[in-house]
Amino acid sequence: MNIQVSAEQVHFFEALASESRIRMIKLLEVQPMNIKEMAYALGVSSAIVTKHVQKLEEAGIIATEGISGLRGRQKVCRLVMDDITLRFRTPAEPAPNRYAISIPIGHYTDYQAKPTCGLASPDKIIGMFDDPRYFSDPDRTAAAHLWFSSGFVEYRIPNYLLSNQQADAISITLELCSEAPGFNENWPSDIYFYLNDVSIGHWTCPGDFGSSRGVHTPEWWKHGTQHGLLKTIQIKAQGCYIDGMPMSNIAINQIPLPYGENIRFRIAAPETAKNAGGLSLFGKHFGNYNQDIQFEMLYGDK
Numbered sequence: 001m002n003i004q005v006s007a008e009q010v011h012f013f014e015a016l017a018s019e020s021r022i023r024m025i026k027l028l029e030v031q032p033m034n035i036k037e038m039a040y041a042l043g044v045s046s047a048i049v050t051k052h053v054q055k056l057e058e059a060g061i062i063a064t065e066g067i068s069g070l071r072g073r074q075k076v077c078r079l080v081m082d083d084i085t086l087r088f089r090t091p092a093e094p095a096p097n098r099y100a101i102s103i104p105i106g107h108y109t110d111y112q113a114k115p116t117c118g119l120a121s122p123d124k125i126i127g128m129f130d131d132p133r134y135f136s137d138p139d140r141t142a143a144a145h146l147w148f149s150s151g152f153v154e155y156r157i158p159n160y161l162l163s164n165q166q167a168d169a170i171s172i173t174l175e176l177c178s179e180a181p182g183f184n185e186n187w188p189s190d191i192y193f194y195l196n197d198v199s200i201g202h203w204t205c206p207g208d209f210g211s212s213r214g215v216h217t218p219e220w221w222k223h224g225t226q227h228g229l230l231k232t233i234q235i236k237a238q239g240c241y242i243d244g245m246p247m248s249n250i251a252i253n254q255i256p257l258p259y260g261e262n263i264r265f266r267i268a269a270p271e272t273a274k275n276a277g278g279l280s281l282f283g284k285h286f287g288n289y290n291q292d293i294q295f296e297m298l299y300g301d302k
Contacts, residue, residue: 004087015059020044021052025079028062032078032212053077063215080215080288097300099160103293105174105283106143108153109264111135114271116181116278117148122218122285145287147179147225147280152268154194157295163259166302167252170195170235172265173294175287176205177228179269179278183210189277193233194266195255200240201247203231204275215288225280227287265295 003009015021020042027033027041035053039046053075056062063080066073106119115130121142127134132148134140146153161167178189185207192202205228214227234241235255240248257263269279283292 002085002087004090011055012059012061015055015061018052018055020048021056024049024052024056024077025061028077028079032076034074034076036074038077050075063213065213078212080212098296098298100294100296101157102291103155103157103295104141104143105146105153105281105292106141107155108140109156110152110154110266112151113148113153114150115148116179117151118146119143120145120221120286123220144283144285145221145225145281147278148269149179149278150269150271150276151279152266153279153281154264154266155293156262157265159257159259159261159263161257161259161297161299164302165299167255167257167297167299168237169252169298170255171232171294171296171298173230173232173291174267175228175230175282175289175291176267177225177280178205178208179225179280180208181224183208183224183226185209185211187277188275189269189279190273190275191279192266192268192270192273194264194268195235196257196264197266198250198255199248200233200235200250200255201242202273203242203247205229205277208277208280214282214286216284216290217286221286228280228282230289265293 003012023042024038027038035046035049039049057064061081062077064075064077067076113132113135117132118129119126119134119140122144126139126143127137178187180187187207189205190202191205193200208225210224210226217226231242235252237251239246240250284290
């Protein structure tokens with residue numbers, strides 16, 4: 001998460017300007033806790049902890065959930081922020097020679113899926129679990145979460161370049177993880193990425209995450225996987241990167257982008273991979289990040 005250092009973010013920095021709240025964050029790093037448990041661990045009253053929780057929740061550092069227990073409903077707190085980057089300089093205005101598109105994860109144009117597999121919209125399961133036929137169901141376009149143990153999904157992205165223009169860089173951001181039966185946070189999966197049939201590299205996801213509830217995952221979803229990791233793929237003149245780390249030597253000029261033709265983006269989890277651990281994708285209203293697949297292209301004249 002990136003935070004610009006500004007007056008608008010004072011509430012965030014105030015949330016961290018307390019030794020007690022820092023100690024609470026360290027407690028929640030280990031496991032979710034209710035108000036009474038944190039009060040006991042810190043040696044303060046529940047009323048004081050409640051005020052600290054409100055500050056941390058307003059800053060987006062923790063989330064709370066009311067859960068029924070033996071003594072009525074309890075407010076359980078959990079840590080939702082893993083890391084932050086502070087920006088002290090105001091970013092430069094985006095260059096005018098760019099375009100960006102948001103692609104719902106259910107808008108794939110080709111797929112192959114093997115069980116365990118399925119799809120879910122923000123409101124319901126689409127079809128039946130472990131039946132790949134429902135990946136062709138018209139309701140698939142509403143999917144906010146999809147998964148399979150092996151296979152791929154491919155998206156067609158509009159290519160708005162004119163005949164006298166060329167791509168200088170492409171950026172794709174998406175939330176994803178492995179796919180294990182139920183969930184398993186130690187379940188590595190080699191996930192491959194392709195643009196117009198060119199393999200631009202792969203990334204090994206460490207697991208399938210379900211021990212903590214997804215920030216935007218619907219309340220009705222009780223089926224294991226809760227969220228993924230937000231990853232950004234960049235294709236530049238120097239090669240391909242994922243979260244700034246080199247992924248392959250494929251440069252942007254090695255990707256064929258014919259004028260007037262769509263750009264095909266494929267995400268695959270092959271059953272022949274060294275770590276054949278499947279794929280889970282998250283869109284708006286599911287997972288930890290309320291977004292679909294984000295595609296951005298920087299371009300210039302030829």
